[in-house]
Every structure is written in C-alpha cells, then in structure tokens.
Amino acid sequence: xxxxxxxxxxxxxxxxxxxxxxxxxxxxxxxxxxxxxxxxxxxxxxxxxxxxxxxxxxxxxxxxxxxxxxxxxxxxxxxxxxxxxxxxxxxxxxxxxxxxxxxxxxxxxxxxxxxxxxxxxxxxxxxxxxxxxxxxxxxxxxxxxxxxxxxxxxxxxxxxxxxxxxxxxxxxxxxxxxxxxxxxxxxxxxxxxxxxxxxxxxxxxxxxxxxxxxxxxxxxxxxxxxxxxxxxxxxxxxxxxxxxxxxxxxxxxxxxxxxxxxxxxxxxxxxxxxxxxxxxxxxxxxxxxxxxxxx
Amino acid sequence: xxxxxxxxxxxxxxxxxxxxxxxxxxxxxxxxxxxxxxxxxxxxxxxxxxxxxxxxxxxxxxxxxxxxxxxxxxxxxxxxxxxxxxxxxxxxxxxxxxxxxxxxxxxxxxxxxxxxxxxxxxxxxxxxxxxxxxxxxxxxxxxxxxxxxxxxxxxxxxxxxxxxxxxxxxxxxxxxxxxxxxxxxxxxxxxxxxxxxxxxxxxxxxxxxxxxxxxxxxxxxxxxxxxxxxxxxxxxxxxxxxxxxxxxxxxxxxxxxxxxxxxxxxxxxxxxxxxxxxxxxxxxxxxxxxx
Numbered sequence: 001x002x003x004x005x006x007x008x009x010x011x012x013x014x015x016x017x018x019x020x021x022x023x024x025x026x027x028x029x030x031x032x033x034x035x036x037x038x039x040x041x042x043x044x045x046x047x048x049x050x051x052x053x054x055x056x057x058x059x060x061x062x063x064x065x066x067x068x069x070x071x072x073x074x075x076x077x078x079x080x081x082x083x084x085x086x087x088x089x090x091x092x093x094x095x096x097x098x099x100x101x102x103x104x105x106x107x108x109x110x111x112x113x114x115x116x117x118x119x120x121x122x123x124x125x126x127x128x129x130x131x132x133x134x135x136x137x138x139x140x141x142x143x144x145x146x147x148x149x150x151x152x153x154x155x156x157x158x159x160x161x162x163x164x165x166x167x168x169x170x171x172x173x174x175x176x177x178x179x180x181x182x183x184x185x186x187x188x189x190x191x192x193x194x195x196x197x198x199x200x201x202x203x204x205x206x207x208x209x210x211x212x213x214x215x216x217x218x219x220x221x222x223x224x225x226x227x228x229x230x231x232x233x234x235x236x237x238x239x240x241x242x243x244x245x246x247x248x249x250x251x252x253x254x255x256x257x258x259x260x261x262x263x264x265x266x267x268x269x270x271x272x273x274x275x276x277x278x279x280x281x282x283x284x285x286x287x288x289x290x291x292x293x294x295x
Numbered sequence: 296x297x298x299x300x301x302x303x304x305x306x307x308x309x310x311x312x313x314x315x316x317x318x319x320x321x322x323x324x325x326x327x328x329x330x331x332x333x334x335x336x337x338x339x340x341x342x343x344x345x346x347x348x349x350x351x352x353x354x355x356x357x358x359x360x361x362x363x364x365x366x367x368x369x370x371x372x373x374x375x376x377x378x379x380x381x382x383x384x385x386x387x388x389x390x391x392x393x394x395x396x397x398x399x400x401x402x403x404x405x406x407x408x409x410x411x412x413x414x415x416x417x418x419x420x421x422x423x424x425x426x427x428x429x430x431x432x433x434x435x436x437x438x439x440x441x442x443x444x445x446x447x448x449x450x451x452x453x454x455x456x457x458x459x460x461x462x463x464x465x466x467x468x469x470x471x472x473x474x475x476x477x478x479x480x481x482x483x484x485x486x487x488x489x490x491x492x493x494x495x496x497x498x499x500x501x502x503x504x505x506x507x508x509x510x511x512x513x514x515x516x517x518x519x520x521x522x523x524x525x526x527x528x529x530x531x532x533x534x535x536x537x538x539x540x541x542x543x544x545x546x547x548x549x550x551x552x553x554x555x556x557x558x559x560x561x562x563x564x565x566x567x568x569x570x571x572x573x574x575x576x577x578x579x580x581x582x583x584x585x586x
Contacts, residue, residue, distance in 0.1 A: 062474050089480050096471045104472040106493040112475070119480045 003073035005034040005059060005092065005175055005209075010068035012054050012231075027051040027058070028231040030068070036174045039205040041198070041223035043239070045212060045254060051231040052211045053097070056179040059209065060094050090120055093173040097180040099160035103152035109163055110148050116167050136166040140196055158189035165196055168206075176200070176208045182217060194220055215258050219243060227251045312571020318564035322557070326378035333371045342368035343375065343528070353546050360549035363533075364540045372528055373553050379441065379529040380511050380561070386445030387452060387510030392503040394449070395456030400487050402457070403464025414461070417454045425451040426516060433522040444517070444524045448510040455509075456502030463498050467491050500572055504565040515558065530554040 008031045016024035030051075034042060046052050057063035058070050061077045070077050072088045080088055096102050103109060113133045116122065123129035134144040140162040152160060161181060168176055178197070182190040194217060200206045210221060218225050218239060225243075226236040227250060235248040246252045306313050325332070336342045345365045352362040360369035402413035432447055433439060439447075467473070468491065476486050492499075511530075517523045518531030519538065537543065537550040 057474075060474075060478055062477060086480070089478060092478075094475070094478055096474065098471055101471040102475055104470075104490055104494070115476075115479050115481075 002035070002037050003087075003091070003174070004036070004071075006069075006071040006074070007032055007055075007059070008069055008071070010055070010058055010065045010070060012051070012058060012063065013066045026054040026231055027065070030055055030058075030228075030231075030233055032226060032233065032236070034175060034207055034209060036205065036207045039201045039207050041201060041208045041210055041221045043210045043212060043218040043221060043223065043225040044228055045215060045218055045225060046228035047213055047254075050228045052213075052228055053179050054231075055228070056094070056177050056209070056211055059177050060092060061088070090171065091174040093168055093171050093176060095161070095164050095168060095176060095178040095181040097183055099157045099164070099184060100152075102164060103160060105152055107151075108148075109150055109152055109155060109160070112163065113167055113170065116170055120171060122170060132170055133166070136169040137163075139169045140165045141192065142166065158185050158193070161185060161189075161193060162196070165193065165200075168200065169204075172204050172206070174205070174207060176206050177211075178208055179211045180213070181210075183212065183214070190217070191220075197221070215243070215254055227254065306571075309571045311567045315564045315567025315569075315571055318560055319568060322377060322381060322561060322564070325374060326381045329375045329378040332374050336368055336371045336374075342371035351545050351547060354549060360553060361547050363536060363542070363547065363550060369533070369547070369549050369553070372533055373530070373549075373557065376528050376530045376533055376554065377557055379527050380514065380531075380558075383441060383445050383448070383514045383529065384507035384511040384561075386442060387448045387513075388503050388507030390446060390449035391453035391506040391510075392456055392499060395453040395502055395506075396460060396499055398453070399457045399460035400464055400491070403461040404468050404483065404487055404491070410461075413457075417457050417461075420451060420454040421458065423451065426513070429513060429517060430520070430522055433517055433524075438525040441524050441527055444514060445510065448513045449506070452506045452509045452513075456499075456506060460495060460498050460502060463495055464491060467494060497569075497572070500569050504569050508562055508565060511558070511561065530558055 010027055010030040011025065012027040013023045013025050015022065028051075032042075044052050044055065054063065058065050061070070064078055072080070072092065073084070075084060077088055103112065110133070113136070114129065117129040117132060123132050133148070137144045137147060142159060142162050147155065147159065147163060155163070161184075164181075176197070181197075182193050185193060197208060197210075198221065201208060208221075210218070212218060222239050224237060225239045226233050227242065227248065228234065229248075229250040235242060235246065235251050242251060243255065246255055306316065333342060337347070340347050342348075345367065348358065348362045348366045348368065350362060350364055350366045352358050354361045358368055358370065360373065362368055363372065398413055398417065402410040402417075429447060429451070433444070436443070473486055473490055476490050481490075514523060514529055515531030515534065518529055519535045521535060521539075523529065523532055523535075531554075533550055533554045537547070537554075542548070542550045
C-alpha cells in the first residue's frame, strides 16, 4: 500500500507562437518524490505562470510531460495496466482551484459525489451510497439537506470547494493533489478548508501536494516546501528552514511579498518583480540547483 | 421527468417558446393530416390531379385559394406542399446535425492531426459554392427522390454546424469539470456524451434549425428554377408555377402569397423555439431555487 509518486526530470513544453523557438517551457527538470509514509503536506510555491499547475496536471495524468517520467508505484503512469490504473486513480485525486468551474453547470452537485461512488464502487446499494455521501458531507461541515439536490450556482464558492473535499473524504486517496484550492476562498473558509485538509492527513493518512502562491498558507500547513520559479524547483526543505533561512533569492522575494497584517510595518521596501525575472532570464547561476530530493 | 416538468414550466413562462411551438405544431398537424384534408377538399375527386377543375379560378367559397394553370386546387396543393417542405427539412436537418455533431466532437475533443484533417475537410466543403453545385447535381440526376435531394442538401449543410460546435467543444474540453471526469475514470465517449453534449444543446438546436431551414429554402430555390425532385409538389414549386405563368397578373395571388407566408411562419416558428429553449438548456434560468 505504500506506493510513491516519483517525478524524474519532468519537462513540459507548450507550443506558443511568438516565444523563442516556437514553444514555451512551463516545467524544466522537475524531480521529486511524494511518499505516503509518513503522511505529510508538501507545498509547492511559486508565482503565477511558474509551472505549478502544470506539475499538478502531470501528476494527475491529465497532461503527458514532453520528457521525463511520472511514476506511481515505480511504473510510468501513462503505461499502467488496468488494475494499476484503477489503483492509481483511486489513490491520486485532485482538488482544483476554481470552485465555480469544477461543476458541470448542467447537473446538480450530487452528481459529482454519486459519480465517485459508482466509478470507484464505494457502495453496493443506493441507500448505502447516500449514507456514505451524507457522512462525507458531515465530515466537511456541510449540511446534506442544504447541498444535495442543488445546482452549483446555488452554492457559495466555499461550499462548492468543500463538496470537492467531501469527494476526497469518500475516496480516501493516499495522495491529494490540491491545486490552489483556497485561492478563491475568503479568509475564514480558507482556514476551515486547511483544517479539514490537516484532519484528513492525520485521520486517513493522506499525503497532500499543496500548490499555492501564498506563503502564509504554507506556513500554516507546515510540512515541507518546494519553491518553483520559471518552471524550475529552486529550493526545497522543511517549511521552518525555508521560511527562516531562505537560500534562494527568489524565495526571499516571495517571503518579502507577504503583506504584514500590521499598519506600522507596511511595505518597508519595494519589490522589483521585473528586475528579478529579467536577471533570471539572463541566466543567473541557479543558486540552489535541486540536489538530491529531500522529500 | 425533471427535464419535462422544467420544459413545461418554461413553456408556460416563455410566450416566445409557446408561440413558436404552437405554430410549428400547427404546421406539423397540417402536414400529418394533409392526405385527409386533401381528400376533404377534393370531395370525391382528386384536387391535385390535372384538369380536375376549371383553370385559373379566383378564390371563392368552392376554392378558397382558387385553382392553378392546370385546374388544381391551390389550397390542397399548399397543404400537401407544406408536408413535403417539412419532410425535406426534417431529413436534411437530422442528417446534417448528426454528421456535424459527430465530426465536431471528434475533431474538437481529439485535437491534433485528427482535428487538422477534419477541419480542413470541413473548410473545403464550406467554401464550395453550394447552390450552383446543387443545380448541377439535380440537373444531372434526373428524377431524384425527395430523400436523395435531402441527402444532397445535407452534404453541404453539415459543415456549418460542425464548425460552430467544434469551436465550442474546444472551449469546453479544457474545463475543470472535464478534468474531474477524467480523474473519475470516465471514458472519452462518456465525457463527450454526459459532460459536453448537454452544454452544447443550444448550439446543436441552432445547427438543426438552420440546417432544416437551409434545406427547405434550398429546395425552394431548386424548385423555383425548375430543378426539384420529380413527383412531389413543395412550396417552392408552387412559387415556381406562380412566377412562370404570371399568376399574379391573372388574379391568382394566393399561389404566390400563401407559400411565402407559410415559409415565413415556419422560419419564425423555428427561431422562436430555439431562442425560447435557451431557458430550458440553461439551468440557471429554470427557476428551481425555491423548490
């Protein structure tokens, strides 16, 4: 049961008109291993366009990398046989960023949960399935009566995102790939969401790859962190170490970018985002090129 | 069932949809009952047979719309012509919608070289001037049946549907809910049918309506220049006769006016249904919040 997700040398290019060479490199030489023993939270931090979501899509098998491999249990996820594929799907599940787009507007929200029940054979009868769904909705602090039978547009963003968590609760995957799950939630719901995620880690042993641009949520979740800049993982380590002794200039910049909730501490220095990305392009030596994966 | 109640609900709340459906239902009823009605008008005789009555009778209580140059009853002709026009619309509409939808989904969802090949093919068909080719085809194939004409028209009308639907598929296939379906082990066909198709119903509806109307008017166009299928009278043929014999100068205005009015009504009805149905397709407008 202790299968790992292993990325080695993943590179992802996209065709892009106007870019040098006619393509854009979203991810370059990404290598890391996610292990479910012990269950942990691994955060992947970077700014918009740094390739975080592309890595999530690679891990979820939604996007085949241009080169490099994504392995689950030691086998390339694009070459799994039927049983292995079922196992992989069951154990690697996402929470996506946009709670508005994740539901097909044509159907009621129940469908997402019923689909999980049916596709993964979680229940043998309708009553059993319903009980399971209600239990999972309870686990994410949602009232089944107020959610079931509703259309997506009738729920708030926080409710919708928690329905996705209920889905995770039903499936109990070993790995949760959470791609900016809280970026569109307000502060209070965000906290609730993160707490539920931590509960899942503790109670069901789920390992979470938490993708975000927000270092304060990383700090809250703890565990370890990888910093990605322009498609490259530039720094990695335990959250405490990286947050207090950042070794890469980009990490320092990210840390400086956290607004302090204190009016007296407002923006002591300006952040030059453009300057940094400009020098990175010119080919500054990679301060901490990813050594052996710590995680 | 839920969809049915929703549809009923929408019809009651959308005068446009109700009007469109009523008009279309009326025309279909007319078409279905056309043999009976024609019999009733003939009153023992066949009103569509040549020289059944006097030629060029003006509208009267015996012949509500008068008779034509061969002594046929114009009302009977119009009724059976409506049936023919609706048939051609249905045949061509169904064929071109089905072909268009399949091509669009395969191209849009699969992408890559499949999309390139299909899109190029669709594009080629789109730029072929349809009408001259239809004229050539009809002139070449003597005595074509109604169904054959329908197929001929569909060959050139499906690319329009395919083009619009493909672009929608392209935008929908990258939606997160498609990704979610994929990680829930849904197969491609399942995703197309259950995730994408319902959201594209308005576009498919529009595609069907425009193909059907295109076919009806295409046939009218062929008939007006005298190249329609043999053995049937459609609305276009009546117009053709009216133009050809100078019916307007002979006081037989119904031969000209009535088919045109019927075509206009059909056009309006299909469009009203289409716009009205938007409310059924879009669950936000179904008004279920209070239920």
